[in-house]
Amino acid sequence: MKARVTVTLKTGVLDPQGKAIEGALGSLGVAGVESVRQGKLFDVELKTSDPAEAEATLKAMCERLLANTVIESYRYEIAG
Amino acid sequence: MKARVTVTLKTGVLDPQGKAIEGALGSLGVAGVESVRQGKLFDVELKTSDPAEAEATLKAMCERLLANTVIESYRYEIAG
Amino acid sequence: MSSAEPAITPELVASHGLKPDEYDRILKLIGREPSFTELGIFSAMWNEHCSYKSSKIWLKTLPVTGPKVIQGPGENAGVVDIGDGDAVVFKMESHNHPSFIEPYQGAATGVGGILRDVFTMGARPVAALNALRFGAPDHPRTRHLVSGVVAGVGGYGNSFGVPTVGGLVGFHPRYDGNILVNAMAVGLAKADAIFYAKATGVGLPVVYLGSKTGRDGIHGATMASAEFDEASEEKRPTVQVGDPFAEKLLLEACLELMASGSVVAIQDMGAAGLTCSAVEMGAKGDLGIRLDLETVPVRETGMTAYEMMLSESQERMLMVLHPEKEDVARAIFTKWGLDFAVVGHTTDDLRFKVFLNGELKADLPIKELGDQAPEYDRPHVETPKAAEIVASSVAAPLDTREALMALVGSPELSSRRWVWEQYDHIILGETVQKPGGDAAVVRVEGGPKGLALTADVTPRYCEADPFEGGKQAVAEAWRNLTAVGAKPLAVTDNLNFGNPEKPEIMGQLVGCIKGIGEACRALDFPVVSGNVSLYNETQGRAILPTPTIGAVGLLDDVAKSATIAIKREGEAVIVIGDAKGWIGRSCWLWLVAGREEGAPPPVDLSVEKRNGDFVRSMISAGVATAVHDVSDGGLAVAVAEMALAGRIGARLYAPPAGATPHGWWFGEDQARYVVTTSEQNAATVIDAAAQAGITATRIGTTGGDRLIPGEEAPILLDELREAHEGWFPRYMAGPAVDA
Amino acid sequence: MKAAVLVFPGSNRERDVAKALTRATGHAPAMVWHAETSLPEGTDLVVLPGGFSYGDYLRCGAIAARAPVMDAVRAHAERGGLALGICNGFQILVESGLLPGILTRNKDLRFICKSQHLKVERADTAFTRTYAEGQIIEVCCAHGEGNYFADPETLERLEGEGRVAFRYCAADGSLGGTANANGSVNDIAGIYSEKLNVLGMMPHPENLVDAAVGGTDGLALFSGLAKAA
Ligand SMILES: Nc1ncnc2c1ncn2[C@@H]1O[C@H](COP(=O)(O)OP(=O)(O)O)[C@@H](O)[C@H]1O
């Protein structure tokens, strides 16, 4: 079973990477970008085919490792 | 207009971060994970409200900066 | 005065960390109820972290002057003359609580903050050090904290581009819930081009520089002064994220700006950001300050005056500018891609006035805000003296070989290579001695002179006897500098303690400060800067008293600095200094015999000075081929480290008649050094020492691939190295734990 | 020899490399701001220094690779001019397409700063003429993303055309194992462009130019370059 986890910075938390990218886009002449915030994604292959079990594993992964819940939020989605 | 860009490693490209996460999950006792590949995501706020223009900007951003097409693929999605 | 701000209730006052009597003081001072913004300003200025209210009366007892001191405590960093028109600028600061909550960002922003303190004074940072204390290795969070803190220290310093050349790492269960992250930065400036926070001149523009302001770390300074409890993990989003890239740009822009002659006064925004920096610039210069907050560059919408005044967003500075240079200054900041905004001006009314969109949000007497902060002479009780433990009264559970292997492979004494290899310690190309020796040596660009740098303290000694422990911390830092051949110059301190409202804890603070003061006076080693971190307690249990001492010494010629590595086979191994085999509070007693007991070794400062001066003279005469001070783990560990560093073994004589083996090999008597010298010079050294009234004892000869402690079983260096180098990487490779 | 050192926001070894060049050539190189659109008249060698250009945000070297001055560097290289990228400079060169492959996170994900031995693969280029072929030199590493990767065809081409400049090795010259701390494919520490006029390398020769500070094995590279033009 495949799933995708996305981890993004909570609102208000400084995103130096996003800021640098905004600056670079500007000087590259790519106009029309208001703001960029960078996050992470994880494509996960799970052993189970049981959605409930998959969900439990994903939640454990996120809480315990993938997201730094001090500054980040996470979401996961099980692929069809 | 909001959009999300995802950048993932092409198959075959080594992903040391994904590997490290797999290892860490094992030692944390989170079982049931076959594999993890890490990617990036960008939440972009665009100035335009014209989908065609947005698409052009997104494509330019990805090609010119956000993805290194030697090893990465990208996708973007305009949020409804 | 304000619209839609919370009413000032006793609960609101309490939640700002202000005690009822402190609030009364505010009422008396301004003659009315403060606005919400004003309450925030008072809480920031009067908390422990900014006001030093519990420690100030004791800090005043420290020696802070000397013939070479250009600037002592009271500015962003201390400044000491190193000749040829050069000055060294340095300070140490804690980031303990934020690092416990978010180790990577907490440690990173700690490094960022201290670097900013140094370059705010006009100095280019040339070295960084860090003193880290973690809980027991087997505590479930320790590994995660070590890995995050080390990555954060490295992540910031490496990117900023300063070599991280030294520091220390310790483990003890008393830090389980309160780790310590003390960061030190060292910079070089011209002695006649130092910049200060004191503003002069009325009507001058107050300029905001650097990154934009967000809602980061609001209440960060209050958090740093509040005891930890379970609930504080809830206050999480107050953590700040560091941006070393922005700080590197800020450094270059500031140095360029200073060189352009535009700067009247400059102050970094550290704890309590805009509030602290603006008040300090005005108060020091006997000027008022007016701020117009709508001009402050922000990265979030709808920020209130309260939020802007208390934000701890990183990588920001405040400056008073020569008005005719505004365009020059703006051009420099634009070039570096940083924000530059005139946010107010100096006034002659001695008021601190804050406006937002024309609305007055705060109007306070600026001098009193700083000067009238509460100051406490808190009740304190002395730590009861522990009894001396005589070595012969303790049975040795392991033989010398096994005990030495256990010690060099212990969490406390094993190699820290895993840590410092994550720090760029060679950038700038001036690192003459990298981490791993007694003190780092960094050449002053162009040479031949150089700086010796160290950070040290032995908390278990401080716990047993704060006064002796305070002395010992200074003495050991002094000894570390001496051991590389440097003349010790001055110190910075970082006093980490528990809750000062408890008389026993206050007694530890007082005892340590007295000890530090005594040692600094005896060794002509003034304190030029420092930082105090109190309330390091979790659920009522305090950390070990940990007054970290950072110290700087001067070498006239770095080519003559001594290292700990044994250089050649067949040289004499000599111990300088007397020993009675002091086992109380030693690493051996703790780690081998499992007892944390007894009085710590006493420090005789006149002996310390005499022995150190002698060793230094042997180094400058080129007679000493390797030098190492004897500290944690005693003689055997010292010689083992020298052998490992030089990849040459040594055969050591058996302990003298009457000595207890573990007292001899592992005792931690103070004021001692191990020195190697050629066979021809050995007698000369011992005679010269005798003439100076110093005990110098030959204890063996270098050579071979093993260490042979007297009649006992030899230890192959390879085995010793495996134990010494192995612990840290093995530990860190262990199972991951929850973040 | 006229050398120019590029300065990007976040470069941090530009002063180190300038000192090394000054020591080797007897005069200071020109320091060129990233926003410039040309190199100083008569530049023989352009150096892209180490650091964290743009914080190494997004990908190391990615943003700097798109700076205005890089077009000038590209033209300079096409003309056969010499270019040297060290550490972040190497990352910028691969991101800008001047060299093939990519540098990814070190295999154990940690920044590594340590003394490092390298094997000099060939001694007939402008960069290595003062070394001997197969010589083992000691320089140092300081990077978090030095793990060189290229697809098999590229790799084959690099090897086949003799474009590997340096390999990580142990003091005795042996390859592999712990000598390759970052996990680079084929132990690659540095590579050349097709015409051998562009060199990218991860380790820092510029921090080993002084006997008082760790040794002089890096100085030879710069003194060799000094004689190149
Ligand atoms: N333990 C100490 N010993 C000596 N000086 C100290 C000590 N603690 C703080 N100081 C001095 O008090 C001043 C204020 O320190 P601090 O509030 O930490 O500065 P910052 O504004 O950088 O946070 C500094 O000049 C500092 O050197």
Ligand SMILES: [Mg+2]
């Ligand atoms: Mg300061």
